[in-house]
Amino acid sequence: MSDKKHIHLVDTTLRDGSHAVSHQYTTEQIAKIAAGLDEAGVEYIEVSHGDGLAGSSINYGYSVTSEEEMLKAANSVIKKGTLTVLLIPGIATQTDLEMAVKLGAKAVRVATHVTEADISEQHIGMAKRLGLKAFGFLMMSHMVSPEKVAEQAKLFESYGADIIYVADSAGAMLPEDAYNRVSAVVEAVNVPVGFHAHNNMTLATANSLAAIEAGATYIDGTCRGLGAGAGNTQIEALVGVLEKKGYHTGIDLYKVMDVAEDLVEPIMQRPQVVRNAPFMLGYAGAYSSFLLHTYRAAKKFDLDPRDILTELGNRRMVGGQEDMIIDVAYQLAKKRGV
Numbered sequence: 001m002s003d004k005k006h007i008h009l010v011d012t013t014l015r016d017g018s019h020a021v022s023h024q025y026t027t028e029q030i031a032k033i034a035a036g037l038d039e040a041g042v043e044y045i046e047v048s049h050g051d052g053l054a055g056s057s058i059n060y061g062y063s064v065t066s067e068e069e070m071l072k073a074a075n076s077v078i079k080k081g082t083l084t085v086l087l088i089p090g091i092a093t094q095t096d097l098e099m100a101v102k103l104g105a106k107a108v109r110v111a112t113h114v115t116e117a118d119i120s121e122q123h124i125g126m127a128k129r130l131g132l133k134a135f136g137f138l139m140m141s142h143m144v145s146p147e148k149v150a151e152q153a154k155l156f157e158s159y160g161a162d163i164i165y166v167a168d169s170a171g172a173m174l175p176e177d178a179y180n181r182v183s184a185v186v187e188a189v190n191v192p193v194g195f196h197a198h199n200n201m202t203l204a205t206a207n208s209l210a211a212i213e214a215g216a217t218y219i220d221g222t223c224r225g226l227g228a229g230a231g232n233t234q235i236e237a238l239v240g241v242l243e244k245k246g247y248h249t250g251i252d253l254y255k256v257m258d259v260a261e262d263l264v265e266p267i268m269q270r271p272q273v274v275r276n277a278p279f280m281l282g283y284a285g286a287y288s289s290f291l292l293h294t295y296r297a298a299k300k301f302d303l304d305p306r307d308i309l310t311e312l313g314n315r316r317m318v319g320g321q322e323d324m325i326i327d328v329a330y331q332l333a334k335k336r337g338v
């Protein structure tokens with residue numbers, strides 16, 4: 001075992017990346033990507049609809065592949081890594097989690113809005129009873145102070161969470177914001193802390209490094225940064241950067257690069273560049289998975305998507321309010337007499 005500090009990487013290409021491909025992964029794509037990530041030595045491989053188990057719906061977008069088929073495809077090829085799922089209380093239920101366990105899931109990330117950790121008590125408890133490694137995942141953590149994030153993290157810990165994540169769901173954080181929130185949580189809890197970045201202001205890798213400086217030992221990434229909005233920390237680059245900084249991830253750099261280059265890049269619907277609207281997600285503090293819904297609303301009402309995202313940020317809209325996007329667009333168009 002290396003004497004270097006180990007950083008656990010969670011690949012969420014097959015979950016956060018699901019947003020960026022409008023939840024159209026096929027079982028063949030899932031099997032190939034999961035096999036490649038497993039072969040490369042990725043410890044946690046997250047597979048679910050972008051909004052977690054049971055997310056396939058009119059509100060969040062329908063998956064072309066059922067969750068059962070997705071998990072079966074991934075579990076059939078993962079030999080070393082941990083098949084992980086995401087669960088948002090209120091979207092997924094105990095039955096969904098039991099199904100995931102039956103199909104091979106060994107870890108679950110229970111995600112709540114950053115001020116609502118208290119709705120996760122049953123779900124964390126259920127995960128522990130089912131023998132799962134349970135992560136608490138605080139979404140939109142830029143919206144509140146480091147002290148508030150720490151207070152919510154302690155709730156997750158009290159429910160039995162094994163690891164607690166600070167998630168920059170809007171990609172709105174600067175490195176100091178990531179550092180301050182992660183260090184407040186590290187200070188407050190006695191379990192490992194993780195960080196989940198979005199690249200909307202091109203800061204995903206910088207924020208992930210700041211989180212590690214602050215004591216995070218779990219970091220998310222995706223191949224080619226494929227994820228909601230302008231995407232996540234690019235895992236193949238992160239592996240190389242962490243190696244140069246003297247950390248150990250246990251991941252073969254060439255193999256994870258090849259998964260990104262040969263398997264993920266060819267199926268991307270658009271490059272994960274930080275174009276105008278994705279940047280506005282971070283600048284306005286709007287939830288990354290609002291992006292494609294916003295593009296559709298902007299087209300329907302002939303609006304600049306940046307204006308819709310600015311208004312969504314001003315109204316401090318959170319995950320689950322995707323249905324409000326069209327309403328905001330309608331009101332903006334009406335105001336303009338469009």
Ligand SMILES: C[C@H](O)CC(=O)C(=O)O
Pocket residue numbers: 016050051052111139140167168169170196198228288289319
């Ligand atoms: C459901 C969200 O996509 C979870 C996530 O990846 C984030 O909050 O960021």
Ligand SMILES: [Mn+2]
Pocket residue numbers: 016169196197198227228288
């Ligand atoms: Mn995300």
